[in-house]
Amino acid sequence: MTPSTARPHGLSIIAGEVGRPDGSGTPFRATDPATDQVVEPVFHPATDDEVARAVAAASACFDDYRATTPAERAAFLRAIADHLEAARPALVARAGTETGLPEARLNGELSRTTNQLRLFARELELGEHQGVRIDHAQPDRQPAPAPDLRQRQVPLGPVLVFGASNFPFAFSTAGGDTASALAAGCPVVVKAHNSHAGTAELAGWAIVDAARECGLPAGVFSLVYGPGTTVGQRLAADPGIKAIAFTGSQGGGTALMRTAAARPEPVPVYAEMSSVNPVILLPGAWDARGTAVAAGFVGSLTLGSGQFCTNPGLLFVPAAQADEVRAAVAAELRERPGQTMLSPSISRAYADGVERLDASTRTTLVAAGAEGPTCNAPAPAVYATGLDDFAADEALREEVFGAASLIVSYDDVDALRTAIDGLEGQLTISVHAEPGDHAAVTALLPTLERRAGRLILNDWPTGVEVNDAMVHGGPFPATSDSRTTSVGSAAILRFQRPVAYQGFPAGLLPAAVTDANPWSLPARVDGALVRP
């Protein structure tokens, strides 16, 4: 029985089947943040048995699933995209109710999600991620012969994905983590985000339908409801889970890091957590295009209620121009209405963060917008401080999730560089510079590279391309693992490990590492890079 309908049923999906809750958990409903009204149906947390069965089914089908060809896996990803497209009206409607995000944004995000699935399908066909390295035998080598040795990447095993509140499609059930794990050959168990539980279920059935259509084992996908602190932690501790992907708060991410490290077999955690995404304004940029800079800053800050991982929470400005910048930002921000935030709790947390900025003796208010017409639509707000105060108070360097930012004035580039060096790791750092500022950019660049995963010139951090070159990652606590990206085709590399085959005859070798190379994979052969 698989109710792939337009309406959520409120039950976990365990290996393609509707869950059978036993009433042991506390049921919950979604809330429409625009109205604070609860939304039907009731959702039932997964039982211990359901959690165990989801992981067991993923483990049981792992070898079969990873034995699929690149073409078969690519077809699966494209089928998921097709099923999501078919469910688009229901998905967008339900997500709108559960998240308060506008329809245009949700339609765009769903397109991004299907594009992402198709990007990983292309990645499978390109095959570079298989990491083939072949060193042929050298029977005559001195002082001893060299054996035939071949390396490829194999998938890690079942992956636990946590849905993210701020991207109900692109970073949730069928989002980038799920797409890259499935592409790598890993079965996936999703812990749905409770605030968009219905959206999660609809997307979940799209994956189940695609798996069935492609003749794949049902264990390749499960979707589980329940609190992160119980159901999520139980999943993370299950020995069958071999990697964890998470987007959310630093508290949630570090709790998963601790759980993963304390397991008898520790596993990798890819947690994308918090970032204030500093923006550096250099003097020439302000002189050349101050108005556009102020408008761009406020636009990036308030986009989607400031609920992007890459929202610009800090703006460093030259002290000599600080008054002008503050005035221009205030003019842009004043009267700008708040938009519905994702949930009442996120809206409350935003209010607390703004209150913290407001109460600080080290800050002054630059401007605040207006409250929006819906529930949970607090006013955007910008505060200002100087570099010494900023350096003196750690609380000013913490992320306020939402449309709040801090303008920090600096006297010179050396002081600015010291301040950037003192920041925690970031997803992004942006610089606005004209040619006259380039010497300063060059002086700052090594520091910026050490503190962030993506450096942006003359643009704003919101807007994360999904392509080969994107890095959505960065030093801790921006993420738990700076060696990776959670967006873009390189995200597949997170779910793999190398295996070498020594002295295997062609008939026993996996197809990927045979000389026949049936999938036309690029490889490094006897020290040379070879493209078929």
Added chain:
Amino acid sequence: MTPSTARPHGLSIIAGEVGRPDGSGTPFRATDPATDQVVEPVFHPATDDEVARAVAAASACFDDYRATTPAERAAFLRAIADHLEAARPALVARAGTETGLPEARLNGELSRTTNQLRLFARELELGEHQGVRIDHAQPDRQPAPAPDLRQRQVPLGPVLVFGASNFPFAFSTAGGDTASALAAGCPVVVKAHNSHAGTAELAGWAIVDAARECGLPAGVFSLVYGPGTTVGQRLAADPGIKAIAFTGSQGGGTALMRTAAARPEPVPVYAEMSSVNPVILLPGAWDARGTAVAAGFVGSLTLGSGQFCTNPGLLFVPAAQADEVRAAVAAELRERPGQTMLSPSISRAYADGVERLDASTRTTLVAAGAEGPTCNAPAPAVYATGLDDFAADEALREEVFGAASLIVSYDDVDALRTAIDGLEGQLTISVHAEPGDHAAVTALLPTLERRAGRLILNDWPTGVEVNDAMVHGGPFPATSDSRTTSVGSAAILRFQRPVAYQGFPAGLLPAAVTDANPWSLPARVDGALVRP
């Protein structure tokens, strides 16, 4: 003052300078394990100040060092190799005294070490590790233009390397971890292994001399003495250290994993720890070449006193052939003399491990060799058991470091597969098979891939090639991070992280990601793999 002489001075090397101990630690001397005699000179543990200065110097020079070109870094690695070659007689003599390893082995290991340095020099010239990915701007893309985005890998920062007892050259001061970290652009602080402190110092000065010759900052290398539990842990906790590489015991490795995870900023740990390296004998192989198999097994087991990470600690044999195998192994092993082990403590731990196997009610002795003529040269020993007993007693699955192994008889391939599935992660699993056994190999292969980093057909696990395809790694507890290898050119990838540059003009971009591509790096450009 840099005493690059043929004799160790017993002092840490802090950023190219001789350490200045303050007498706060307990001095120690090396011991010649063949004679149990202490060896001069006295070694002085690094003070807290020396530890802090070593890391501070590494941090201070990081941006300068990583700004070197691939050619400059390759020249540095080759210069280290040249200085090691120049010091060969002194290095081999001192290492022989400190480790008891024979001269031929040490000469071979030193050649392996210099080859390794040259391999990473070649890797720098090949440039694939820079991971260049370029997506050019698409100003006309709908619904919004795409920015220019370029990705490259940058080094993590200062790396802490722990010298390994069992490879005084190839996995110690100037060994694979140091070579790959330096190649990646990371300064290195080595915590010398106390049991070959003098060898470490001589190799350390070779690196210092090479750095000076190449005009590199002195902070690029330091060598520190002291106990792992104090000096080693203090280094691992220092905020300036950005990655840790370790080869040694599971206790030491997991202690570092805990320290690294508990830091305010957690860092990657690459610990290569323990592995019993199962060897599977299939029936056809025994029928076809039983004598050679028995001889090969005993040869691999006793090589270097069994002190290799890949020593075969388990031999699975068909129950129907078990009597024959045991008899043949006994004939090979009997009278074979023990060789000097690396240190009195390692020899004692070996004796304890053999005692544990001997005391078990689930094992029988197959054969033991004879004690060697030197001190610390215990007899090799092989025991036998059945699959049920093996599964029932976890202690039988633990590594005994040294020339001890356990022959386990199995009834059929299904039972064998279950047993392999129940093993902890391994560096290697070997299979001996003839064409008639190939169906069994195919049936076992997915399980083997999940349990080990290197699979070997018709050969023995000792003997680790240093090339592109090698994987010296595997699931926990073989290593702390199954996604990596500590041997071979891919080891450089451990010390890097990706950074993306968005919207940068050519003049501000790092050379690696410019369209001009001055270093002829391979890249992925607009979705296509490009080789200059």
